[in-house]
Amino acid sequence: MESTLTAINTENNDLAAAPQFRYGSGLSVHLAEEDWQAFVHSLHSSVPEIHADPRVKIVPLTSTSQYQNYFSSLVPKNENAITALHYAHLRHASVIVIPANTIIEQPLLISGNDGVEHFLIIAEENSRATIVQESKVQTHITEIFLHPDSNLTFCSTGKSSGTSSLSFVHRRAKLEQNSSITWIDVVHAGTLSQLQLRSYLTGIGAEAKTYTAFVGQAQNQCDMNIEAVHQARHTKSIMVARGVLDDQAKAIFRGTINIEKQAEQSSGHQRADALLLAENARCDAVPILDVENDQVSCSHGTSISQIDKEQLFYLLSRGLDEENAKRTIIDGFLEKVYSQIPTRTLPT
DSSP states (O other), rough: OOOOOOOOEEEEEEOOOOEEEEEEEEEEEEEOOOHHHHHHHHBBBBBOOOEEOOSSEEEEOTOTTTTTTGTSSSOOTSSSSHHHHHHHOOOOEEEEEOOOEEEEEEEEOEEEOOOOEEEEEOOTTTTTEEEEEOOOOEEEEEEEEEEETOOOEEOOOOOOSSSOOEEEEEEEEETTOEEEEEEEEEEEBSEEEEEEEEEEEEEEEEEEEEEEEEEEOOOOOEEEEEEEEEEEEEEEEEEEEEEEEEOOEEEEEEEEEOOOOOOTTTTEEEEEEEHHHHSTTEEEEEEEEEEEOSSOEEEEEEEOOOOOOOHHHHHHHTTTOOHHHHHHHHHHHHHHHHHTTTTTOOOO
């Protein structure tokens, strides 16, 4: 079910060919050459605004920076055509450091316009913070490094880029002993909105939780690939996804839990649910459990449904019109993810 990406020649920013995204089961995106060329030529490195507690260290990444070794270590430049394109156009990367033994109560806010964004986030030992990203992006890479006993929440509220847009997001985290991360994403599908998220649980007791909401309409398409790689014992991962699709929108959600041989006494659980509002809307959920140790606890579940007629009838009988009744059902369906958003500011 992996997408097929044609190689890009990044020398002089030339393009060998437009990538094709094919997933089987009727899900595919065929980009016209002129659309892809327009996207490539519109790429520009973005310098987002970051508002944070003064105790948080925020610096630009330079070739002589002490943080240079972190750069591209979790998302390699040559991983695929999109990452190659990202690094070819990248001119600015931001480093965010949460100091050791520091609890940051107020969320850090990242905002900006369409562009190429790259962040290195380092949570030092026994630190705690929340980051809320409100940027619209063309390509975005975040590499997160959690030292022992640190805790980080990363929330992207997913500003919509409109019905005709391309967006490619890669996020990775490396978790050391007893550290934890909570990912929260609200994905508004465009022409193609792609989210690739992976957590490496490298330390004993590390934990990763992922909450994803996706919304699509018209002919939008959404591609989400969420992974947890358990590399140490007593690690935990939870994946929760909820999506609502209307018109001819399509989405694919792939959740992968990989428990390596040495990761005994670990647990990984995932659940993906979709609500289809139109006959031609489509969602494919592909849960994968790759387990090499039998002393673990794992589960997965999927449901794809329509609005419940009994629920709709009940709300109509209480005086709501049909539009507001459906909206109430949809909001309730997405609440399991929306309730995790730190600011409690729900997207419209």
